[in-house]
Amino acid sequence: MKFKYKAHKPGEEVFIQGEIEAGDKFHLSRQMRDQGLILIAAIPVSNKWFDFSKINELVVTVKLHDLVTFVNNLSAMLSAGLSLSRSLDVLGRQTRNIKFKRVIGELVKSIAEGKSLSVSMFGYPKIFSPVLVAMVAAGEESGNLPQSLKTVGDQMEKTYMLRRKIKGAMTYPGVILTAMLAIGFLMLTFVVPTLVSTFKEFNVQLPLSTRVIIGLSEILSNYWGVFLVSLTITAAVIYRILITIKGRRFIDFLLLHLPFVSGIVKEVNSATMARTLSSLIGTGVNMVESLDITARVLQNSYYKNVVILARDGVQKGDSLSGFFQKEENLFPILVGELTEVGEETGKLPEMLANVATFFENEVEAVTKDMSTIIEPILMIIIGLFVGFFAISIIQPIYSITEAI
Structure with a gap:
């Protein structure tokens, strides 16, 4: 394999560039070392x-x-x-x-x-991310880059695990519902049409449930192209609405007021805010800049606005805890109280880390409970779906056998 490379000669301000054949980048690096050079960059050259x-x-x-x-x-x-x-x-x-x-x-x-x-x-x-860049900069200024990287690495790992747990809890129901829709579509477009001709041949009186299924089958079979185009256009319109500021704010509002979901949203945002702020302040980033970066990290516009207001207030000399205490509809009481304790004792990073850990554990417990609750609910939904379809098909078949 041919590589374009750039190498540096130790002890001299000399940079060498060129092309060379090597098995891979590892062997190329070894070749450079044998020549007394340090490989800086290498890009494979394709002849295709x-x-x-x-x-x-x-x-x-x-x-x-x-x-x-x-x-x-x-x-x-x-x-x-x-x-x-x-x-x-x-x-x-x-x-x-x-x-x-x-x-x-x-x-x-x-x-x-x-x-x-x-x-x-x-x-x-x-x-x-802005958090990573800011903490690396703080580590460079303090002369302790490895420790800053370790701190931000721990923070990123906790964020990753939190997201993974939430996604894991939602994956199972998502897969089941997708499978149900796929099976339903196949049944309506391939199985039901073959039975309709049989029902018509025997002139069977069809119950309401069967007529509903046949109606859906005819719509999907005869107008599947229109259905697909309509679905695509609808999805595109919804996407365009959601990427606007008003659309995003509407979704954020909805998530904060939906039963059961709102609690998880508040805990996740509180944990993210506290973990990010704790990491930034702990590595030496000043409070105002830390709040500014935290606001950019938060996805929910309502939480973002509160942190921006807190940033402006702290710049004027106000306490951070006061802003969290005013917004108890967004931040649980624990956030404001522990932040105030941290400000009073001079241990704000530690208190915020405690807040983050508490809510991360709460989210973990809720997602585990969610999996336990969702499974039987899905089984009931699948049972009702299969039962409705089976009764709708079996009833006319039973009528045909009686007529024979």
């Missing part, structure tokens, strides 16, 4: 007229789990005494994500040009 890897990179996304692994490993390598460039080079060769591999290579290149890690990361806002 059409390179599918470029399309693959557009499709592939850098997931939160990839970032958690990257940050934790980088922290461990720096703590072990490896240089930043070498650590990033190792991580770039280790990752299997094509897009992330390229971005890490660009980070190595930027650092070789004299830029800091935080400045280099800032150029990729879709991959590196």
Whole structure:
């Protein structure tokens, strides 16, 4: 395989670029070391007229789990005494994500040009969050980058686990409902039409439930194209509405007022706010900047607005806890009280971390209970669906056998 490479000669401000044959990046790095050079970046050169890897990179996304692994490993390598460039080079060769591999290579290149890690990361806002960039910058300023990376790595890992638990609780019902819809569609478009001709042949008096199913079957069979186009247009219109500020705010309002869902939404947002703020303040980021970054991290517009108001208030000299205590419809009482204790004792990061841990545990317990409750409810829904369909089909068949 041919690579375009850029290498650095230790002890000299000399950069070498060119093309070279190598089995892979690992062997290329070894070849460079044998020549007394340090590999900075390497890009495979494709001789194909059409390179599918470029399309693959557009499709592939850098997931939160990839970032958690990257940050934790980088922290461990720096703590072990490896240089930043070498650590990033190792991580770039280790990752299997094509897009992330390229971005890490660009980070190595930027650092070789004299830029800091935080400045280099800032150029990729879709991959590196404002929280990560700010905490890396704080670590660079304090001279304790490995510890800052460890802190932000722990925070990201807790966020990842929280999201995973929520998704896990919703996956099972989602799969079951999708399977039900798929089976229902196949039954209505393939099975029911074959039975309709039999019912007509014997001139059977059909019950209401059977007529409803036959009506749905005829609509799907004869107008499936119109149905598909209508469904696509409806989904597109809903999507366009949801990406507007008013549409997003409406969904946020709905989530905060739906029974059962509202409690989880409040706990998740409270945990995210507290965990992010605790991590930022704990690594030395000032309060105003920490609140500004936290507001950008929060997805729910109502929580975002409260944190922005708190940022402006803190800038004027107001206490942070006062804003949380005024918004008890959004933040549970515990948030305001523990924040106030943290302000009074000078242990705000620790108190916010306690708040985050408490609500993360609450969400975990609720998602476990949710799985236990949803399963029997789904079984009842499936039973009713199957029962209605079976009775609607069996009744006319029974009438035919009686007539014979």
